[in-house]
Amino acid sequence: MLKTMMRRASKVATVAAAGLLAMSVQAADPIRIGSFLSVTGPASFLGDPELKTLEMYVDKINEDGGVIGRPLELVHYDDAGNASNARNFASRLIRSDRVDIIVGGSTTGATMAAVPMVEQAKIPFISLAGAVVITTPVKKWVFKTPQSDRMAAERVLADMKSRGLTKIGLISGTGGFGSSGREQTLAVAKEMGIEILADETYSGSDTDMTAQLTSIRSNKDVQAILNFGFGQGPAIVTRNYAQLGIKRPFYQSHGVASDGFLELAGSSAEGLRLPASPLLVPDSLPDSDPQKAVVQAYKSDYEARWNAKVSTFGAYAYDGLMLAVAAIEKAGSTDKAAVRDALESIQGHVGVTGTFNMSPDDHNGLTADSFRILEVHNGGWKLVN
Amino acid sequence: MAQLANFRLKGLLLLAIVVFALPLFISNPFHYGLATQIALIAGAVVGLNLLVGFAGQISLGHAGFFGLGAYFSGIMTSNYGWSAVPALLVGAVGVGLIAWVVGRPILRLKGHYLSMATLAVGFIIAIILNNERALTGGPDGMPVPSFDVFGWELSPFNQYSLLGVEISGDLAWYLFAGVVLLVAVWLAQNLIDSPIGRALRSVHGSEVAASVVGVDTAKYKSLVFVISAIYASVMGALYGHFQGFITPSVASFDFSILLITMVVLGGMGSTIGVIIGAVVLELLPQVLADFQEMEMVLFGLILMLTMIFMPKGLLPTAAGFWAKRRAQTAGGKA
Numbered sequence: 001m002l003k004t005m006m007r008r009a010s011k012v013a014t015v016a017a018a019g020l021l022a023m024s025v026q027a028a029d030p031i032r033i034g035s036f037l038s039v040t041g042p043a044s045f046l047g048d049p050e051l052k053t054l055e056m057y058v059d060k061i062n063e064d065g066g067v068i069g070r071p072l073e074l075v076h077y078d079d080a081g082n083a084s085n086a087r088n089f090a091s092r093l094i095r096s097d098r099v100d101i102i103v104g105g106s107t108t109g110a111t112m113a114a115v116p117m118v119e120q121a122k123i124p125f126i127s128l129a130g131a132v133v134i135t136t137p138v139k140k141w142v143f144k145t146p147q148s149d150r151m152a153a154e155r156v157l158a159d160m161k162s163r164g165l166t167k168i169g170l171i172s173g174t175g176g177f178g179s180s181g182r183e184q185t186l187a188v189a190k191e192m193g194i195e196i197l198a199d200e201t202y203s204g205s206d207t208d209m210t211a212q213l214t215s216i217r218s219n220k221d222v223q224a225i226l227n228f229g230f231g232q233g234p235a236i237v238t239r240n241y242a243q244l245g246i247k248r249p250f251y252q253s254h255g256v257a258s259d260g261f262l263e264l265a266g267s268s269a270e271g272l273r274l275p276a277s278p279l280l281v282p283d284s285l286p287d288s289d290p291q292k293a294v295v296q297a298y299k300s301d302y303e304a305r306w307n308a309k310v311s312t313f314g315a316y317a318y319d320g321l322m323l324a325v326a327a328i329e330k331a332g333s334t335d336k337a338a339v340r341d342a343l344e345s346i347q348g349h350v351g352v353t354g355t356f357n358m359s360p361d362d363h364n365g366l367t368a369d370s371f372r373i374l375e376v377h378n379g380g381w382k383l384v385n
Numbered sequence: 386m387a388q389l390a391n392f393r394l395k396g397l398l399l400l401a402i403v404v405f406a407l408p409l410f411i412s413n414p415f416h417y418g419l420a421t422q423i424a425l426i427a428g429a430v431v432g433l434n435l436l437v438g439f440a441g442q443i444s445l446g447h448a449g450f451f452g453l454g455a456y457f458s459g460i461m462t463s464n465y466g467w468s469a470v471p472a473l474l475v476g477a478v479g480v481g482l483i484a485w486v487v488g489r490p491i492l493r494l495k496g497h498y499l500s501m502a503t504l505a506v507g508f509i510i511a512i513i514l515n516n517e518r519a520l521t522g523g524p525d526g527m528p529v530p531s532f533d534v535f536g537w538e539l540s541p542f543n544q545y546s547l548l549g550v551e552i553s554g555d556l557a558w559y560l561f562a563g564v565v566l567l568v569a570v571w572l573a574q575n576l577i578d579s580p581i582g583r584a585l586r587s588v589h590g591s592e593v594a595a596s597v598v599g600v601d602t603a604k605y606k607s608l609v610f611v612i613s614a615i616y617a618s619v620m621g622a623l624y625g626h627f628q629g630f631i632t633p634s635v636a637s638f639d640f641s642i643l644l645i646t647m648v649v650l651g652g653m654g655s656t657i658g659v660i661i662g663a664v665v666l667e668l669l670p671q672v673l674a675d676f677q678e679m680e681m682v683l684f685g686l687i688l689m690l691t692m693i694f695m696p697k698g699l700l701p702t703a704a705g706f707w708a709k710r711r712a713q714t715a716g717g718k719a
Contacts, residue, residue, distance in 0.1 A: 040681070077674050083526055083632040088419065088671070095415040108525040109632040116528070116629040120542040131525055174516060176524030183518075 030073035031066075031334055033058065033324065034099030036089040036114070037128075037317075038106040041081035046106040049302075049314030050128055051076060054103065056305050057321050067325050068332060075099055079110050086110035087117060094121045100334040101327075103320040105129050106313075108176065115142055124327070124340045126320040128313070131180055135363040143343055143363045145319040145353060149177070149228075151368040152254045153185040155275040156226060157192050159373050159384075165224040165249060169198035169216035171209070171237060173229030177255050181228030197222050204233055210240045217246050224249040230256070235264035242268030249273070254371065259309055262379060273384065275371035277312040277353055284383045290350050298352045312353070319351035396657045397571055404563035408556060417555035418541065419671060424562035425624045427663035428569040430647045431656055432616020435573055437645065438654035439582065440609045441589035442492065443500045446507025447617050447644050452636025453480050453510055454618030455625035459529035460520055462626075469532045473622040477615045484614030485607060492606040507641050514633040526632030529625045541627065558627055565623065566660075569616065573656055576612070585609055650691060652698025661699050 035054055038047035058074045066072060075097045077089040086105065093099045094117065101124045105111030108131040115134075118125040118141050127134050127144040134144050160168060168189075172182040182201070189196050198219050200212035216222055225248060227237045234256045241250055250272040252261075257276035262269060278285055278295050285292040298318055302310045324339075326349055331338035346365070349356040354370025373384045407420060433447050457476035461467040491502040514521050521527055531540035539561060543554040552560075576582050584605045587595040596602050625631045634640065643666060651662020669687065673680040695702040 078680070082634050083630065084422075084628055084634070085670075087628055087630065088422070089674075091415045091418050092671075096413055109634075112526060112528070113628065113630040113632070116542075133525070179518055179523055180525065 028070040030071045032073050032075055032099040034093035034097060034102045035076040035104035036079045036086050037076060037104050038081040039078040043081040043107050046313045049311040050106060050317035052306050053314040053317040054321055067328050081107060083109040083113035087113040090114035090117050094123055101324050101339060103324055115139060118142060123336050124343055126324055128316040128320055138361060138363050141340060145316045147366050147370055149181045150184040152275045152371060153188040154368040155371040156251050157188055157194050160224055167195045167197055167221050167223045169222040169225045170196050171200045171212055171227050173204055173233045174201050175204045175230055177230040178228050181253055185228060202233055204231055209237045210244060213240050213244055226251040228253045235261060238265040239268045257312060269376045271376060273373055273375045276374045277315060278372050279310060279312050279315050279352055280374060280381045281383045294350050295352050315352035319353050322351060323349060400570060400657060401567055414553060414555040417559045421559045421562040421627055423664055423667045424566040425620050426667060427660045428566050429617045429620035430644055430659045430663045431569050431573050432613040433644055434648050434656060434659045436609050436613040437648050439577060439589060440585040440606055442606060444503040445500050445641050446503040448640035449507035449510035449636050450480050450614040450617035451621035452514060454621030455631050455635050456514055456521055458622035459527055459625045459631055462530045469626055470534055473619060476622055477618045480618035481611045481615045484611045488607040488610040492610060507638060511633055511636045514636050524633060526630055528630050532626035570656055650698055652701040655700045658698055658700030
């Protein structure tokens with residue numbers, strides 16, 4: 001009995017050893033891409049499409065022969081939207097899994113919690129979170145793909161100005177997104193010479209905002225109203241806006257630029273404008289737009305693979321992964337310093353969110369123009385020129 | 386009595402051996418980081434156990450005190466140029482005062498009402514941390530400078546030499562957190578075996594009987610509430626400095642529940658037991674992270690099975706099993 005087992009064991013060992021040898025000859029070491037995302041928890045609407053996008057494109061790239069002749073390997077953890085988890089997983093990715101580059105960090109909190117670790121370990125990190133603080137001031141090893149809320153404010157206020165609206169009312173949520181957006185809007189408005197005559201807030205769990213809107217409406221000088229918020233709050237603001245019969249132009253932020261918002265707000269959303277990713281209107285983009293092909297391809301690939309609506313958040317992960325791949329190709333290796341330098345020098349990289357022009361002073365690489373202004377028209381999105 | 390002191394020392398000695406022997410078995414800086422975090426949270430749990438396990442009072446808002454300590458130290462060191470040690474101490478005194486002020490009226494409540502009131506305190510603290518953007522950075526959190534003692538900085542990213550041996554910053558932080566935990570346990574065990582500790586246990590047993598024999602129950606209850614809040618505040622401050630970045634989730638309801646769960650799972654009233662509870666609940670998510678989607682299911686299953694088959698908590702059940710075995714063998718011999 002023992003003898004048979006021994007014999008079998010040695011057989012297995014021989015086969016395994018032979019297999020290992022063969023493998024080391026055949027396949028090159030994979031390039032390890034680390035990721036920590038908020039796949040569950042309150043920020044799962046960010047992390048879930050991001051993870052799906054990463055998984056799908058890592059598979060796709062591997063089918064096409066990988067990058068610099070090496071396959072990609074995705075190592076990912078779910079931080080559940082908790083910043084200390086994010087820090088732990090970043091530590092695990094860097095020190096235990098020894099990844100070559102990190103693409104992740106769904107929320108600003110998760111990203112910022114990992115930044116000290118990343119900077120110290122000197123590993124390139126592409127964040128998928130929005131706030132300005134991530135790349136301002138510039139951190140040597142940290143990059144990000146989404147536009148900042150400051151750019152959204154710039155884009156909206158520029159559009160207002162072009163319509164001759166210079167006195168506006170602001171209403172914002174008190175969550176992270178809304179309060180940061182409010183701060184940026186106040187700062188940008190000052191620079192652009194736009195007066196903010198009313199400044200109201202609501203909390204994420206409020207179910208009625210007529211009081212705040214009535215207060216803004218009573219100020220006859222307010223020419224337009226902007227709402228900076230996230231989740232269901234902005235949909236309620238939109239419904240209240242219609243119920244109160246306010247006729248002044250209404251703007252929302254990019255935080256609600258999704259088809260889900262249209263469903264929640266229904267017909268009350270008609271006529272409102274917001275800054276958004278071209279991903280919402282891939283087919284209305286002019287053929288001369290270099291992003292058109294990329295946006296259409298991402299949308300159809302994602303929807304075919306997951307049988308779910310594409311989301312702008314997933315696109316941040318797409319851009320992050322493609323930037324990482326482009327940088328590794330440019331560097332010709334996975335040497336961390338070389339990849340970082342390559343990332344910093346990327347110019348004219350066409351992504352879904354926008355065209356990236358990185359520089360030592362700009363680790364985001366996007367401008368406010370990458371936002372398209374959309375108007376809700378007949379229950380769908382219409383591109384405004 | 387001598388036996389009691391003996392037992393007390395044994396627990397502490399065992400813990401010291403585990404803490405100082407651990408670096409012989411792990412060398413990955415990620416593991417040190419995890420161990421440091423566990424030691425700091427375990428310290429807060431030891432403090433909470435004084436309130437829950439010995440005085441029999443429930444606090445569902447303990448993360449609030451933990452978060453207050455972390456934020457006070459973070460804000461003072463980063464915005465006002467304080468050194469970490471005075472920030473930690475002043476924060477602890479401040480949190481103690483807050484606990485005393487809210488504890489006096491709250492601890493008159495019993496059962497569910499008491500839990501509700503502590504829950505509310507925790508929520509109020511979390512809401513303040515979320516909304517005072519100018520000070521706390523709001524929901525996006527704030528960076529915290531590294532811990533420093535008289536200009537000497539303790540950062541997980543530096544190199545140190547200890548008694549001529551080069552050690553990494555991660556190991557240095559781990560040893561520091563280990564010593565802090567040992568001191569926390571030593572203080573707690575001394576408190577438990579003092580007249581105060583006996584008074585607390587009498588409150589746990591029967592508040593009416595305790596007051597009849599002359600124990601000032603209100604005084605002792607608020608005293609232990611303040612002590613456990615100070616424990617949480619100190620550990621929170623150290624946790625913040627270690628992490629380097631904090632968000633309001635350190636003061637969240639979820640974290641309060643996690644702390645209470647550590648006490649219950651490890652074994653209420655057993656100082657070493659609750660540390661085991663902290664270790665298990667902090668390690669499990671890391672171990673289960675490899676199972677991806679199954680993580681939460683397995684986590685829930687393990688907790689449920691433990692509660693069904695070991696309702697007294699891990700350590701007391703194991704100790705009871707052991708004592709039974711010993712009694713059986715002793716009986717067999719006789």
